[in-house]
Amino acid sequence: MIETEIHLTRTDEKIITEIRSNGRATVSLIADIIDRHDQHVRERVQRLEEHGVLVNVAPYLYDTPEQAQEYLPEE
Template structure:
């Protein structure tokens, strides 16, 4: 599978290890990555640079515990705009700071939005901002058995 801008055209097992390691801890040093993949630090630095330039690595971030900062309630909102209100609903969702993630999806609903909230009253307030223009269905997240991770990568077979 050709990757736009990726010189070799394919990811290999070393790239997979680098990506998985950086996904788990974006602060992993080049030296640590080099030890893990058994290459020199300059070789690993060059691989990371190529992965960044190809748009495969798009950035680095910190994982913040919403619960630790006083937002213990996480919810998914399924949102179905009333006819003609799709753009307005998208703008409303974008303007709600408690919504930390939103995707436009296929199916009966048009948006799937995740929010982190301090209370059920805050959940009700968010719903009230949306319901004049859309129907909502809300699910409170009990736990997350799968944390953010890489999807299976297309890896080139080694000769």
């Protein structure tokens, strides 16, 4: 279930944008692209995953689930 009361930060939006543009992405790749530390990105990704905005599709690989699209920022 999607938690609709999530506040997306600029970092969250950057993470989501990178995952969408790369199809799928690892935390390390995202951290490099948006110039943030791996640990910070990992914490944000975990929060987004808990709220159903991201889904872990394989070890260390994330994607945006189709049902979350309406809650995400415009591309």
